[in-house]
Structure formats: structure tokens, C-alpha cells
Amino acid sequence: MTQSYGPLKLHVPEPAERPGREPDFSYLHVKPAGETRRPPVDALPSETSDLAYALVRVLDDDGRAVGPWKPDLAPEFLIHGLRAMMTLRVYDARMLTAQRQKKMSFYMQSLGEEAISVSHAMALEPDDMCFPTYRQQGILIARGANLVDMMCQLFSNSRDPIKGRQMPILHSFRKHGFFSLAGNLGTQYIQAVGWAMASAIKGDTRIASAWIGDGSTAEPDFHNALTFAAVYQAPVILNVVNNQWAISSFQFIAGGEATTFAARGVGNGIASLRVDGNDFLAVHAASKWAIERARRGLGPTLIEWITYRAGAHSTADDPTKYRPADDWARFPLGDPVKRLKQHLIAIGAWSEQRHEQMQKEIEETVIAAQKEAESYGTLATGPLPSSALMFEDVYETMPEHLRRQKQQAGF
Amino acid sequence: MATMTMVQAIRSALDVMLARDENVVVFGEDVGYFGGVFRCTEGLQAKYGTSRVFDTPIAEGGIVGIAVGMGAYGLRPVAEIQFADYMYPGYDQIVSAAARLRYRSAGDFIAPLTIRMPCGGGIYGGQTHSQSPEVLFTHVCGLRTVMPSNPYDAKGLLIASIECNDPVIFLEPKRIYNGPFDGHHERPVVPWSAHRLSEVPEGHYTVPLESASIYRPGSQLTVITYGTMVWVSEAAANETGIDAEIIDLRSLWPLDLKAIVDSVKKTGRCVIVHEATRSSGFGAELAALVQEHCFYHLEAPIERVTGWDTPYPHAQEWAYFPGPQRVGEAFKRTVEA
Numbered sequence: 001m002t003q004s005y006g007p008l009k010l011h012v013p014e015p016a017e018r019p020g021r022e023p024d025f026s027y028l029h030v031k032p033a034g035e036t037r038r039p040p041v042d043a044l045p046s047e048t049s050d051l052a053y054a055l056v057r058v059l060d061d062d063g064r065a066v067g068p069w070k071p072d073l074a075p076e077f078l079i080h081g082l083r084a085m086m087t088l089r090v091y092d093a094r095m096l097t098a099q100r101q102k103k104m105s106f107y108m109q110s111l112g113e114e115a116i117s118v119s120h121a122m123a124l125e126p127d128d129m130c131f132p133t134y135r136q137q138g139i140l141i142a143r144g145a146n147l148v149d150m151m152c153q154l155f156s157n158s159r160d161p162i163k164g165r166q167m168p169i170l171h172s173f174r175k176h177g178f179f180s181l182a183g184n185l186g187t188q189y190i191q192a193v194g195w196a197m198a199s200a201i202k203g204d205t206r207i208a209s210a211w212i213g214d215g216s217t218a219e220p221d222f223h224n225a226l227t228f229a230a231v232y233q234a235p236v237i238l239n240v241v242n243n244q245w246a247i248s249s250f251q252f253i254a255g256g257e258a259t260t261f262a263a264r265g266v267g268n269g270i271a272s273l274r275v276d277g278n279d280f281l282a283v284h285a286a287s288k289w290a291i292e293r294a295r296r297g298l299g300p301t302l303i304e305w306i307t308y309r310a311g312a313h314s315t316a317d318d319p320t321k322y323r324p325a326d327d328w329a330r331f332p333l334g335d336p337v338k339r340l341k342q343h344l345i346a347i348g349a350w351s352e353q354r355h356e357q358m359q360k361e362i363e364e365t366v367i368a369a370q371k372e373a374e375s376y377g378t379l380a381t382g383p384l385p386s387s388a389l390m391f392e393d394v395y396e397t398m399p400e401h402l403r404r405q406k407q408q409a410g411f
Numbered sequence: 412m413a414t415m416t417m418v419q420a421i422r423s424a425l426d427v428m429l430a431r432d433e434n435v436v437v438f439g440e441d442v443g444y445f446g447g448v449f450r451c452t453e454g455l456q457a458k459y460g461t462s463r464v465f466d467t468p469i470a471e472g473g474i475v476g477i478a479v480g481m482g483a484y485g486l487r488p489v490a491e492i493q494f495a496d497y498m499y500p501g502y503d504q505i506v507s508a509a510a511r512l513r514y515r516s517a518g519d520f521i522a523p524l525t526i527r528m529p530c531g532g533g534i535y536g537g538q539t540h541s542q543s544p545e546v547l548f549t550h551v552c553g554l555r556t557v558m559p560s561n562p563y564d565a566k567g568l569l570i571a572s573i574e575c576n577d578p579v580i581f582l583e584p585k586r587i588y589n590g591p592f593d594g595h596h597e598r599p600v601v602p603w604s605a606h607r608l609s610e611v612p613e614g615h616y617t618v619p620l621e622s623a624s625i626y627r628p629g630s631q632l633t634v635i636t637y638g639t640m641v642w643v644s645e646a647a648a649n650e651t652g653i654d655a656e657i658i659d660l661r662s663l664w665p666l667d668l669k670a671i672v673d674s675v676k677k678t679g680r681c682v683i684v685h686e687a688t689r690s691s692g693f694g695a696e697l698a699a700l701v702q703e704h705c706f707y708h709l710e711a712p713i714e715r716v717t718g719w720d721t722p723y724p725h726a727q728e729w730a731y732f733p734g735p736q737r738v739g740e741a742f743k744r745t746v747e748a
Contacts (some may be wrong), residue, residue, distance in 0.1 A: 050666055076671035162517040179483060180516035191508065194480025194488075201436060201462045201486070208480075220500065224473030231468055264663075268612040393514045394553050396521075396576045399621065399665035 004305025215246025
């Protein structure tokens with residue numbers, strides 16, 4: 001043998017950005033708005049192959065809606081969406097502060113990703129079922145959930161709808177089509193497929209919407225979900241929110257370096273789209289395309305939403321330790337709230353004054369809700385849910401051993 | 412009444428529930444057209460259609476995951492894991508999702524699912540087709556774990572499990588699918604038809620969960636056991652001439668503590684028998700319960716007879732299996748202590 005080889009070397013993907021390094025987002029392969037084609041809604045999965053590597057965008061840099069994905073939406077609808085996104089942002093900021101004041105144990109904000117949950121929820125019917133992650137509070141806000149109820153969960157107070165059982169954010173709101181959050185990442189993805197299969201078994205018209213982050217796509221539940229969704233042509237939308245970061249791990253560690261997350265869908269026989277997640281109109285248009293497919297029995301759609309986790313992962317990490325502090329400011333897809341505002345102004349449906357007015361109204365609403373929620377208690381001051389509640393809901397009826405333990409515990 | 416094997420009784424329970432409740436769906440690997448590798452679902456797809464009884468991909472995490480989602484929708488899924496030894500990829504969905512859904516959502520969502528899985532050895536299945544992982548479920552709060560020992564109980568317990576609004580792990584000792592097995596592997600197989608507990612009503616009935624049965628009344632010692640080991644314990648009692656009271660737990664957790672306590676207080680002696688490995692096995696919990704509730708009535712140390720703390724071997728299966736001789740020796744030690 002004449003040829004010689006050097007020693008093998010393990011490849012460990014590195015992010016484009018780390019503290020002290022110039023941010024470089026070229027890996028995103030951002031395309032100009034309006035450039036990506038819109039296939040017919042009954043396209044075969046294989047006919048979406050190119051779209052899994054493209055980028056569906058509607059809003060251009062000047063806030064104009066362009067191209068084949070441009071949805072036909074009334075300004076009132078867009079203003080409603082803007083209000084929901086701004087509410088989420090104000091809510092997040094206030095809850096983050098409340099966590100710093102020890103009124104709750106923990107918090108996670110949706111900053112920078114508001115368009116995805118809000119616009120997607122507004123494209124669904126209210127009784128379609130969402131299986132969210134902890135960064136889709138926007139679904140609840142878009143669906144008109146009571147902010148006080150949501151805050152009572154965060155404060156773990158006497159009116160916590162889930163009786164103090166879960167960390168903040170891990171909501172359950174069946175009445176808003178919002179499945180109980182696990183905290184074990186990815187488990188909900190395959191459950192959403194099961195829910196959608198059940199809907200098909202029963203001849204229902206409702207569909208499911210599954211949510212996962214780029215990091216958790218590495219979990220087997222993600223791959224199970226794709227397999228089962230494709231096999232049974234389940235009426236489900238498989239959302240992958242690619243916000244670039246899983247705590248400190250860049251999305252390349254989840255397998256985003258050599259291909260896109262959308263491409264995993266096509267490989268499984270699922271129609272797939274890669275979409276600008278900070279573009280409220282693109283989120284709506286892509287969601288509607290997928291919803292129509294599911295509703296017509298044409299099977300699942302995987303949508304990779306490109307966005308940026310502008311804040312920390314949670315209140316338990318400091319992102320400046322692992323990425324440049326000004327990263328979000330340089331993110332090429334911008335800020336979803338600013339972009340929708342710019343569009344509304346460009347079409348003459350909005351103004352700076354109205355925006356400021358709405359911001360003020362929202363702040364007043366959120367402050368009032370917080371005041372009310374805090375009157376029912378916070379983690380710091382109580383009252384907390386009764387300790388006796390700890391023993392309930394383990395089973396439908398309390399078995400003897402739990403009755404004994406409850407008595408032993410003095411409740 | 413009809414004479415049924417365990418397999419037929421399980422199939423009959425599924426048939427009754429598919430007919431009775433249109434929210435019941437049955438699925439798993441090979442359960443559809445083929446009717447399951449142990450034939451428990453034979454004919455059900457033809458009778459109820461492919462949307463009620465169907466095959467799944469080989470992905471236990473997916474099987475349990477869709478069951479949780481279907482339960483959240485309002486269905487009553489009955490999933491089959493082909494062998495209990497294969498359930499580990501589905502364990503996260505069982506523990507983190509099914510078992511805790513009611514609790515974590517304060518009853519907003521529930522997981523009324525039944526997960527059937529054949530367990531136990533005695534068929535030369537080696538370490539991947541012989542395990543008894545019951546303790547991995549009994550340790551999980553929110554789950555119910557059930558193991559029948561005969562056709563009558565199998566059908567009644569399975570119907571009760573399907574109707575239950577809690578997630579139920581339904582373990583089926585595969586060695587007794589087609590006949591009771593007393594551990595004498597060298598002897599010819601005894602068919603179920605020779606036994607009174609193969610008399611099974613054809614329609615709907617339940618055997619309540621959390622209720623043990625006194626399989627054999629006795630006075631000299633109490634045997635706490637379940638599944639195949641009920642039969643092995645009976646053989647040991649007959650062969651040693653020791654008048655053992657055999658408690659068939661049926662529901663492992665939550666369990667019928669009263670049946671245990673009443674019996675041990677009466678006999679003053681206790682032997683715990685299971686096929687699963689010994690250390691941190693379910694027998695440890697049973698021994699602790701007996702100690703807590705019956706200490707002043709005990710006249711001998713509590714004995715445990717179990718599988719050895721090794722993986723289930725293939726060629727050495729009968730050296731591993733806690734047969735009537737080992738059980739009988741424990742009986743003798745306990746009575747003579």
C-alpha cells in the first residue's frame with residue numbers, strides 16, 4: 001500500500017459566534033424576501049425538497065409584503081397580532097423582573113421569537129390542539145388566555161391553576177388547546193402526533209400543532225414523531241423553532257451544520273418548509289399552507305422557523321458567557337415586533353403615536369393583571385397552594401398508601 | 412361461560428372493550444393483520460377495522476408517546492409492547508408523561524392508557540425476552556401495575572385496566588399464556604382447560620384493581636406472590652406438604668395491603684416469591700410492608716425467593732428460574748425457624 005493517511009480527528013462543531021468574536025450569520029443562507037416559490041397546497045413531500053433549504057419570507061427590508069407567499073390579511077388582523085406580540089414582550093419583561101424580586105422561582109422569556117407562536121396560533125382555529133414548549137406563551141396570549149391565571153401559575157400562589165405542581169411556565173390550559181408542558185424536552189412532539197391520529201380516527205376536523213426547539217430535535221421523540229406522522233399521514237404541523245441556541249449549545253451541536261432541520265422532514269416523507277420566523281406575515285402564510293394540508297387530509301408538514309433567542313435561555317444562565325452580547329442586534333432577520341410595526345406604517349394602517357398609545361395601554365393592562373395576581377400570593381410571600389394538595393391527582397382516587405402518607409405528613 | 416387460555420381471555424377482554432367503547436383503540440408491533448406474536452389480538456383488526464386495531468413502527472417510545480396523545484384527546488388506547496424487555500425506549504414516556512400527566516396538569520389532562528407487555532421467562536428467551544421489570548413500574552407514582560396469573564383474572568383485570576382513568580401497566584407472564592406452569596419444565600405442558608380458572612364469562616366483567624386474591628387458603632405460612640409464581644408456589648406447597656396460604660397480588664401497585672396483613676397476622680410467617688431479580692426487587696417493598704405492619708406477629712424471618720441478580724441467562728434458564736424446589740426449601744426454613 002503506497003497511500004498513507006494522517007491520524008483521524010473528531011469533528012466537534014463550533015458556533016459562528018462566541019464572545020469576543022465578530023458575529024457571522026452567513027451560515028443561515030438568508031434569501032431576499034419574495035424569492036422563494038409557493039407550491040400548491042397538495043404538493044407531494046418530495047416536491048418540497050428545495051423549500052427545506054430555502055427561506056420563505058414576505059416582509060422585505062422596507063416593510064413591504066412581497067412575493068408568492070404574501071397573505072391577504074386585513075390591517076385589523078395584523079394590529080391584533082402586533083398587540084399580542086407586544087403584550088407578550090411586556091409580560092415577559094415584567095415577569096423577568098418579578099423573578100429577580102424572588103416572586104417566582106424561575107422564568108423563561110420568548111423575546112425575539114414572538115411572531116412564531118402568536119402568528120401561528122392566529123392561523124389555527126381556537127380548538128386546534130397545541131403541544132408547546134416553554135417558549136410559546138404567545139399561543140396563550142393570542143388565544144385570549146387570562147393573564148392573571150397565567151401569572152398565578154408563575155407565582156405558584158393560592159390560585160395557581162395547576163396547584164403548585166410545576167415550575168413557572170410549565171402551564172396547562174386545556175380550554176385554550178394548550179397541552180400540559182412536561183419539562184422533559186421533546187416528549188410532547190410524538191404526543192401531538194398521537195392526538196392528531198386520534199382526531200383522524202374519530203373523523204374530527206381538528207388538527208394538532210407540535211412544537212420543539214432546534215436542540216431537542218436530537219431526542220428520539222422527534223424522530224418517532226416524524227416516523228409516525230408520515231406513516232399515518234397524521235393531521236399535524238411539526239414546528240421546529242430554530243432559535244440558534246439550546247442554553248449554551250449552538251444549533252450545530254443538534255445537527256444543524258450539515259443540513260437544515262426542515263430537511264429532516266423531507267427525508268421522512270413529510271412536506272417541509274424553512275421560514276423566516278421573525279416575519280409575522282410569512283409565519284401566517286406558511287402556517288396556513290400547512291394547516292390547509294392537514295385539514296384536507298394531505299398529511300403532516302414540518303416547518304423550521306428561523307429566529308433568534310434574544311434573551312437568556314432562562315433566569316438561570318448568563319448568555320454573555322457563551323455568545324457575543326450584541327448578537328441579536330446583528331441577527332439578519334431582525335426583531336419581529338419592529339418588522340410588523342414597520343409594515344403597518346408602510347401600508348398606512350399604523351403610526352408612531354398609535355404604537356406608543358398601544359404600548360402604554362398594554363403596560364397598564366399587564367401591571368393591573370400583575371397587581372391582581374400578586375394579591376393572590378407570590379412564592380416569596382405566599383399564600384402558596386395548600387400542602388395537602390400535594391397528595392391529590394397522583395391517581396384519580398387516592399389509594400390507601402397515599403391516604404396514610406397524607407395523614408403522616410399532618411395534612 | 413367458555414374455556415379460555417390466557418391468550419384467549421386477553422383477546423376476549425379486548426374484543427369486549429372494542430365493542431363496548433368506541434374510544435378504545437388497540438395498537439403495537441404486529442398486532443394488526445397478523446394478530447400479535449402471541450396471538451392476543453388475532454382477528455380483531457378484521458372485526459373492528461384498521462383505524463381501531465393497527466400495526467405500529469418498531470419504536471416503543473413512539474407507541475407510548477402516541478398513546479399519551481390519544482389519551483389526552485379522549486381515546487382509551489391499549490398499546491402492546493411486544494416483550495417487556497423492549498419497553499425501555501418507551502420508559503421516558505411512561506414515567507415522565509403518562510404517570511405524571513394528571514398530577515402535573517392538576518387533572519386538566521389525563522392518560523387513561525393501558526400498556527400490555529408479556530414478561531417473565533421459561534420460554535428460552537434469554538436476557539432480551541424473559542425479563543420481569545415490574546419494579547421499574549411499581550416505583551413510579553401515578554402508575555398502576557397489574558399482573559394476572561390465570562385466564563379469569565386476566566380478562567377481568569384487563570377490562571378493569573382499560574376502564575381505569577389512570578395509566579395501567581399490564582404485565583402478562585408469557586409462560587402461562589397457554590397453560591399453568593408449576594416450574595416443572597421437564598414435565599408435559601398442562602393445558603388451561605384442565606383448570607377451573609379457565610372458565611371465563613364471554614361478556615363484560617371486571618376483577619377490581621387493588622384487590623388480591625387468596626389463591627390457596629392455608630395456616631402455616633403466607634406466600635406473597637403474583638403471575639407464574641402463584642403456580643410454582645402451589646406446587647411447592649403440595650410437594651412439601653406445608654399448608655401455605657398463597658396470596659396472588661394481581662395488582663402489584665397500588666396493592667391490597669389488608670389481604671397481606673390479615674394473612675401474615677394469622678400465619679406469623681411470610682415467604683415472598685417473584686421471578687424478577689432480587690436486590691431492590693418488588694420483594695424488598697413487600698418485606699418492608701410486612702415488617703412495618705406485622706412485626707409483632709412474625710415468628711420467623713421473612714424469606715425472599717427470586718431470580719438471581721444476573722441477567723436472565725439462555726442455556727441456564729432452569730438454574731435461574733426460582734422453581735418449586737427453591738421455593739419449597741424456603742417454606743421449610745420458614746416453618747422450622
